Amino acid sequence: MQVWKFGGTSVGKPERMHSIRKLITEDSQRKIVVLSALSGTTNSLISIGESLKANNDAEATEKINALYAHYQSFIKDLYKTEAGYKAGRAIVDKEFSFIRSLVSIKPFTLKQDKEIVAEGELLSTQMFEAYLQEEGINSALLPALDFMLIDADNEPVLSFTEEKLSAMLEQLPNKDLFITQGFICRNPRGEIDNLKRGGSDYTASLIGGAIRAEEIQIWTDIDGMHNNDPRIVKRTFPVRELTFEEAAELAYFGAKILHPSTITPAKMRGVPVRLKNTMEPNAYGTLIAHKTTESEIKAIAAKDGITAIYIHSTRMLNAYGFLTKVFEIFEKYKTPVDMITTSEVSVAVTIDNAENLDKITAELRQIADLEEHDRNQSIICIVGDFKADKAGIALKVMEAMKNIPIRMIAYGASEHNISLLVDTKDKNAALEALNEGLFTFE
Secondary structure (H helix, E strand, C coil): CEEEEECCCCCCCHHHHHHHHHHHCCCCCCEEEEECCCCCHHHHHHHHHHHHHCCCHHHHHHHHHHHHHHHHHHHHHHCCCHHHHHHHHHHHHHHHHHHHHHHHCCCCCHHHHHHHHHHHHHHHHHHHHHHHHHCCCCEEEECHHHCCEECCCCCECHHHHHHHHHHHHHCCCCCCEEEEECCEEECCCCCEEECCCCHHHHHHHHHHHHCCCCEEEEEECCCCCECCCCCCCCCCCECCEEEHHHHHHHHHCCCCCCCCCCHHHHHHHCCCEEEEECCCCCCCCEEEECCCCCCCEEEEEEEEEEEEEEEECHHHCCCCCHHHHHHHHHHHCCCCCCCEEECCCEEEEEECCCCCHHHHHHHHCCCCEECCCEEEEEEEEEEECCCCCCCCHHHHHHHHCCCCCCCEEEECCCCCEEEEEEEHHHHHHHHHHHHHHHCCCC
16 A cells, blocks of 8 residues: 655645546555645634634634635535535535634634644545545545544654554455545644644655555655755756655755655655655656665755854863753753754854743853854755765865855764755855755756
8 A cells, every 4th residue: 555645735726636636546556645735725724813812803704704715616616516516515614614613712722723723634635535436436534633643742653543544444445545634633632733834744654654555655746856955056856766864864954845754654664755746747756765876965955044052161171061061951941953063162053943042042151151143044954875984075065165154064973964054145155056066967
């Protein structure tokens, strides 16, 4: 069995849903298809929730009516028969009845906020399943809320998914196609929750790992993972193969096509992940697996919103335990560190969450001296096969960056990553320079 995931743009128009139906029924391979909400829906639902939290019921109702009108127009073009349209209309009316009921709930809490955001996936999957039934497809809807669970630390419970999903599939041995929701889940209290933005990728990987799928396919509107950001760099190309480690680095450091958490469950269970393009379904895309063909430098990604903190202490000289004290402060405020470089008496670190920066720096000043920290920084991550016995890779990177100021360099902690910190105003120039200096174009 395979797991295929389609994002919001892939299901954002009725004709896109028609195309997806053709894609998923071209062969007899059993599949679980994970769908996101229709493009724009999640943002609209979040906006409705914000109005309700502000007790602006009139504004919320106006937004609900506008979204309802969009769905009414959508189903008119989605279904081909009167029976199909009635089924779709019943689904839309039922879910919007629930959304409207939230207007009267006071106060509007985080619980209701998560319930309203989940409606996007509940709508898209039910509408699509009704369309498949109209087309006579042998399919079934698997409610993600019955098998997706997060624990008290907001981490998915893979064993729960394995148990519940396996039991559900065993009860449907004659079905060839299954539709389910991405992103949404339940928390330990049994309430509706979610895997955060981009979580539909994560859902697909968790399902693929849980059922030991043959392959997980993530379908988007671009042709796989590119070697650089095509929105910034003039010449890019799809990367045909990546290892799990390389893909994880690229996702974490800004490659938008893949959610950073996606790789972990697939890697744990050895399930390959393939990135495909709904606009060009016959294109190879990008295959992510344990082993790939040899290639030193695979791709580049960039992550913005970085703050650099520079820590100095003469007490660090020959003093064990200093770094422990430093990182205990970051742990206290649940703030991950992206990069770290050290010298005899200095440490420089970067963070991408500055919410507790003032508290962190106040405590750091109790054990060290701090320079003024740098905001508006970007981490550029060069990913590939950088084993210790390979020579010349760092030289290529530095030569490409010869005209770009570099604030920090992290190299050697990973066999797959060289990270550079630059001022965000220099990021675009750095990506272009690295692209021209590290890759060969025909």
